Amino acid sequence: xxxxxxxxxxxxxxxxxxKLSAQTNTVxxxxxxxxxxxxxxxxxxxxxxxxxxxSKKMDCPSVFRKRNNWYMTYLVFNGRxxxxxxxxxxxxxxxxxxxxxxxxxxxxxxDSNQKAGYIAxxxxxxxxxxxxxxxxxxxxxxxxxxxxxxxxxxxxxxSVANTDKxxxxxxxxxxxxxxxxxxxxxxxxxxxxxxxxxxxxIWDKAKLTGHQFVMYYNANGDxxxxxxxAERIGMAVSDDMxxxxxxxxxxxxxxxxxxTGDPYIQKIGDVYVMFYFGAFWKTGTTGVFNRFACSYDLVxxxxxxGDKLIESSEPYDHMFAHKSFVVKYKSVVxxxxxxxxxxxQRGIAVATSKDVGKSELNFVAPPVKKKK
Numbered sequence: 001x002x003x004x005x006x007x008x009x010x011x012x013x014x015x016x017x018x019k020l021s022a023q024t025n026t027v028x029x030x031x032x033x034x035x036x037x038x039x040x041x042x043x044x045x046x047x048x049x050x051x052x053x054x055s056k057k058m059d060c061p062s063v064f065r066k067r068n069n070w071y072m073t074y075l076v077f078n079g080r081x082x083x084x085x086x087x088x089x090x091x092x093x094x095x096x097x098x099x100x101x102x103x104x105x106x107x108x109x110x111d112s113n114q115k116a117g118y119i120a121x122x123x124x125x126x127x128x129x130x131x132x133x134x135x136x137x138x139x140x141x142x143x144x145x146x147x148x149x150x151x152x153x154x155x156x157x158x159s160v161a162n163t164d165k166x167x168x169x170x171x172x173x174x175x176x177x178x179x180x181x182x183x184x185x186x187x188x189x190x191x192x193x194x195x196x197x198x199x200x201x202i203w204d205k206a207k208l209t210g211h212q213f214v215m216y217y218n219a220n221g222d223x224x225x226x227x228x229x230a231e232r233i234g235m236a237v238s239d240d241m242x243x244x245x246x247x248x249x250x251x252x253x254x255x256x257x258x259x260t261g262d263p264y265i266q267k268i269g270d271v272y273v274m275f276y277f278g279a280f281w282k283t284g285t286t287g288v289f290n291r292f293a294c295s296y297d298l299v300x301x302x303x304x305x306g307d308k309l310i311e312s313s314e315p316y317d318h319m320f321a322h323k324s325f326v327v328k329y330k331s332v333v334x335x336x337x338x339x340x341x342x343x344x345q346r347g348i349a350v351a352t353s354k355d356v357g358k359s360e361l362n363f364v365a366p367p368v369k370k371k372k
Contacts, residue, residue: 027271027294027302035273035294036306038126039326041335041351046359047316048095048336049087049348054364055079057346060198060262061325061336062119063092065130066168072336073101073141074348075116080104080149084117084141086170092327092334093356099170102143102161110178111145114156117173118142120201120241121213126268127328133203138162140241141173142199142215156195157182158217160241180244181217181236191232191251192219198262198323201241208298209247211237216252216274218261231259233276235299252301253293255281262323272298275309275324287311290324290337310337310351316363317349318342332356 049072051058059075059082072087072095084102087095102115120140121133132139141161148154157179165171183193199217215236223230232251238244253260253274258281266273272295279288290310293301312321317339325336333353340346345363 025297025300027296031271032294032302032304033306035268035271035292036304038268039273039275039292039333039335040307040309041326041333041353043353043355044314044317044349044351045093045356046314047339047347047349047361047363048093048359049074049097050361050363051076051345051347052364054345054366057344058348059338059346060116060118060323061338061348062117063130063325063327063334063336064119064122064132064167066132066166069168071168072348073117073119077151077346081113081146081151081153082116084115084143086168088168092329093350093359101170101173102141102175103172107147110147110157111143111159111175112147113149114144114146114152114154115175116144116198117161118198118200119167120160121203124202124265124267126266126273130327130329132167135203135241138164139167140201142201143175144196144198145175145179152195152197155183156197158196158199158215158244160201162241176242180238180242181215181246183219185246187246189221189234189246189249191221191230191234191254192217192246193222194220196220197231200264202265204298209235209237211239211247213238213241214247214298215244216263216265218259218263218276223257230257231261233260233263233274247299252299253303257282264324264326266326270296272296274301275326277322277324279320279322288320288322290322290335310335314339316341316347319344321349 057077062073070089089095102117123129146156158181161173161175163173196219233253234251235247236244259279264275289308295301320340323338335351339349343366
């Protein structure tokens with residue numbers, strides 16, 4: 001066999017692998033359209049959680065199931081910083097606060113004034129159990145923390161917390177005494193070299209990245225003109241939930257100098273779906289909104305460029321409608337998001353795939369300004 005024939009034979013043998021690689025790295029428009037049809041939620045039910053005073057703001061819902069009930073972790077900002085709270089519901093529409101799970105602590109600790117927590121290792125199958133999985137006989141959360149007072153002020157870094165108690169009961173989770181991802185790490189990259197924000201951690205038992213735990217997080221890093229302000233979503237990996245390293249030097253989702261943030265993962269069939277929000281993009285889509293990207297391998301993501309999943313349309317979300325958490329239960333999709341009105345009141349709302357009525361919940365009436 002001559003060299004030309006050998007090369008041709010080798011090329012033919014490699015065609016299946018080349019085709020598989022191409023399929024793995026890019027999700028077709030047809031599949032993206034199908035995913036959109038499955039996840040869209042055109043019916044806004046309204047607010048499901050609101051603060052009990054105008055001095056507080058609610059943010060970043062995470063929803064999981066335990067036994068026959070649903071539970072939501074969420075953030076409360078009261079002027080000092082973030083704490084993480086727990087609520088429960090029987091029907092995914094009516095929620096009741098139960099108590100705190102990550103609270104302010106001694107001011108000598110690195111995370112004393114900021115503890116923004118998010119559930120980890122959830123069953124991420126679309127329409128699945130949505131239960132939290134145990135690893136080493138413990139339930140896990142990730143969170144970003146910091147010592148500075150104020151709204152997302154100072155150095156914010158990512159760490160993890162766990163508990164061997166029932167996660168559906170309010171109690172303080174045990175935290176590490178140090179960050180696991182920080183902008184002062186030796187392996188920090190250009191896109192996350194200022195501060196870290198929201199993250200989500202999945203248990204990838206197939207080890208598509210070579211590691212069983214995968215974290216997606218958004219971070220503030222250098223912008224095009226080297227000034228801080230841009231946020232993008234990137235990856236970190238771990239084999240034990242305690243020690244983390246960045247995966248790659250670049251973000252997996254990047255829309256320039258705006259914000260690409262708050263990732264959350266579901267798996268629909270063989271497609272991984274990342275829900276996230278976009279804000280203040282300089283090109284393409286404008287406004288603040290929720291949308292999604294898709295992947296076959298957890299590394300290469302195809303961005304959806306069609307209609308937005310959630311955007312401002314109602315008085316309670318007129319300023320911002322963003323930050324996703326999406327579940328499917330009994331053929332209904334529930335898309336929870338952070339709603340901010342013109343008075344800068346911040347609560348948690350939900351949109352659904354079927355009309356389930358309208359919420360009667362409203363923000364606390366803002367104080368009336370006295371005329372001079």
